[in-house]
Amino acid sequence: MRLTIEASLRRIVDLLRDEVGPEVxxxxxxxxxxxxxxLLTICANWVDDAAAIRVEENAAIRKVLAEASxxxxxxxxxxxxxxxxxxxxxxxxxQLDAENxxxxxxxxxxxxxxxxxxxxxxxVLDAAxxxxxxxxxxxxxxxxxxHPYGQ
Amino acid sequence: MSDLAMSDLAMSGFAAxxxxxxxxxxxxxxxxxxxxxxxxxxGSSQETYRLRARWRxxxxxxxxxxxxxxxxxxxxxVAERDLEFNxxxxxxxxxxxxxxxxxxxxxxxWLDRPFFIMDLCTGRPGDPFxxxxxxxxxxxxxxxxxxxxxxxxxxxxxxAVGLAxxxxxxxxxxxxxxxxxxxxGILNEGEAVIEPIVRGAIRWLRGNPPPEPAKPAVVHGDYxxxxxxxxxxxxxxxxxxxxxxxxxxxxxxxxxxxxxxxxITRHLPLEDGLSAWEAASGLSADRExxxxxxxxxxxxxxxxxxxxxxxxxxxxxxxxIVALSGIRAGHFHRKQILALLRERGAIA
Numbered sequence: 001m002r003l004t005i006e007a008s009l010r011r012i013v014d015l016l017r018d019e020v021g022p023e024v025x026x027x028x029x030x031x032x033x034x035x036x037x038x039l040l041t042i043c044a045n046w047v048d049d050a051a052a053i054r055v056e057e058n059a060a061i062r063k064v065l066a067e068a069s070x071x072x073x074x075x076x077x078x079x080x081x082x083x084x085x086x087x088x089x090x091x092x093x094x095q096l097d098a099e100n101x102x103x104x105x106x107x108x109x110x111x112x113x114x115x116x117x118x119x120x121x122x123x124v125l126d127a128a129x130x131x132x133x134x135x136x137x138x139x140x141x142x143x144x145x146x147h148p149y150g151q
Numbered sequence: 152m153s154d155l156a157m158s159d160l161a162m163s164g165f166a167a168x169x170x171x172x173x174x175x176x177x178x179x180x181x182x183x184x185x186x187x188x189x190x191x192x193x194g195s196s197q198e199t200y201r202l203r204a205r206w207r208x209x210x211x212x213x214x215x216x217x218x219x220x221x222x223x224x225x226x227x228x229v230a231e232r233d234l235e236f237n238x239x240x241x242x243x244x245x246x247x248x249x250x251x252x253x254x255x256x257x258x259x260x261w262l263d264r265p266f267f268i269m270d271l272c273t274g275r276p277g278d279p280f281x282x283x284x285x286x287x288x289x290x291x292x293x294x295x296x297x298x299x300x301x302x303x304x305x306x307x308x309x310x311a312v313g314l315a316x317x318x319x320x321x322x323x324x325x326x327x328x329x330x331x332x333x334x335x336g337i338l339n340e341g342e343a344v345i346e347p348i349v350r351g352a353i354r355w356l357r358g359n360p361p362p363e364p365a366k367p368a369v370v371h372g373d374y375x376x377x378x379x380x381x382x383x384x385x386x387x388x389x390x391x392x393x394x395x396x397x398x399x400x401x402x403x404x405x406x407x408x409x410x411x412x413x414x415i416t417r418h419l420p421l422e423d424g425l426s427a428w429e430a431a432s433g434l435s436a437d438r439e440x441x442x443x444x445x446x447x448x449x450x451x452x453x454x455x456x457x458x459x460x461x462x463x464x465x466x467x468x469x470x471x472i473v474a475l476s477g478i479r480a481g482h483f484h485r486k487q488i489l490a491l492l493r494e495r496g497a498i499a
Contacts, residue, residue: 039474039475104345104347111351112354133351
């Protein structure tokens with residue numbers, strides 16, 4: 001059995017909660033230790049599918065950009081089409097995030113144009129973009145607790 | 152060594168430096184000593200310490216419980232270092248409960264970074280995140296005072312109390328546009344990966360502006376559960392954390408206070424709160440305008456979480472609360488934006 005990054009992070013959370021926390025006397029530091037445990041838990045929850053979620057999201061954005069390129073005209077249409085045909089530059093999280101930012105910027109631009117009622121069937125495009133954004137938010141949602149500072 | 156990990160020995164040295172400073176500022180104080188120095192959890196924009204200072208003056212023993220607020224290397228917002236101190240000074244005696252502020256020091260020679268010293272007020276903060284009853288059974292009474300004090304703040308003539316120097320202090324209107332532009336600029340600067348949901352909300356806000364407020368008001372900027380103290384007998388004893396204070400539409404604070412992240416409406420229905428606000432301010436709360444500011448509050452929150460992420464990523468901040476805010480709270484407010492835009496029919 002191989003020790004994964006996720007399991008390692010969870011064992012550190014256990015250590016902070018069960019061994020380190022009870023030994024810390026200063027209230028400020030004790031609270032910081034608890035929050036550090038929370039932060040590591042979130043990191044553990046993110047680590048396994050970090051690349052997959054970004055690859056899938058970039059593909060989903062490219063699909064909507066392709067639809068938008070048909071709906072819109074001119075230079076923007078050409079840039080959207082080029083982006084829709086692009087591929088991720090690598091599988092490092094930093095590379096995927098940079099590409100994600102680039103694609104999202106184009107999505108924001110297309111969304112603004114659709115909201116102004118420009119191009120063919122702008123309402124359809126507007127609805128498609130909002131649907132995509134809601135799906136992205138749901139997929140990226142953290143899974144472990146309802147409130148960020150909840151106990 | 153970071154301040155987070157300040158040892159007992161380092162704390163003792165820090166206390167001695169504070170004592171030296173107080174002695175410098177109070178030349179009549181003899182034998183001044185500082186003890187019971189402890190950092191207070193929760194100050195995410197500035198470091199906050201409580202302490203006891205004791206000295207002799209004119210032959211009498213004097214003892215004071217004080218708070219020291221020092222600039223953090225980085226925090227949730229970039230605070231102007233003298234802003235909070237100046238606000239405490241200007242609002243003294245205006246009917247809003249605040250601590251008495253004593254000394255502002257901008258020279259880093261004393262404690263490495265700028266700081267100010269004020270009275271430790273009676274009472275304790277309720278933690279809106281940790282407990283369904285953060286105010287020990289006094290929640291309704293506390294919430295009424297919360298709204299009344301906000302109304303009192305809205306009624307103050309900011310120029311008359313010397314706060315024309317605050318952001319927007321000379322403006323007569325257009326506060327919504329100025330503030331929206333400010334937070335959009337902070338997003339532009341701090342976002343490593345742009346959030347199209349937040350940008351969609353900004354476009355909607357710009358396309359559907361609210362009416363101008365009846366008057367410009369002192370806006371606390373972070374008026375919410377968790378940023379005030381209350382006493383065991385149910386009195387709201389001090390409103391704290393004024394580092395985002397500016398001049399604007401008073402409904403900005405009202406909308407921030409009811410944001411579902413820390414809603415005061417858990418303790419008193421919104422209409423009851425607004426009635427208390429209207430009675431104290433003498434103003435009418437435009438419910439439609441408040442709706443605009445509710446969406447604005449969610450955008451502003453996203454911008455603040457972005458600065459938190461950036462501060463931790465760059466290593467400027469080592470605060471766990473800043474890191475946790477940055478990584479988690481953005482999702483909460485993007486969901487809130489989606490819900491509010493759907494309410495407004497912006498999302499089909």
